[in-house]
Amino acid sequence: MYRVFWREANGFGSNGEPIPYESAISWISYLNTKYPDMKHWCLPA
Numbered sequence: 001m002y003r004v005f006w007r008e009a010n011g012f013g014s015n016g017e018p019i020p021y022e023s024a025i026s027w028i029s030y031l032n033t034k035y036p037d038m039k040h041w042c043l044p045a
Contacts, residue, residue, distance in 0.1 A: 001045040005029060006038050018045030 001018035004027050017028065026044040031040045 003045050004031070004040065004042050006031060006035070006040045007016040008038065 001019060002021050002024040003018055004015045004024050006013050019027070021042075028040045031038065
C-alpha cells in the first residue's frame, strides 16, 4: 500500500489513506496532467 504526496505553494499534501500501488501511479499521472508545476510522488505506507 502507498500514499501519494505532493508539494503545494504553502506546504505538503497527501491522499491520507493508503492505496494500492497501481492506484497511486494512476493518481500521480492525473496530478501531473492537472498540476504540471507541482511535484508528486508516492511512498510505501
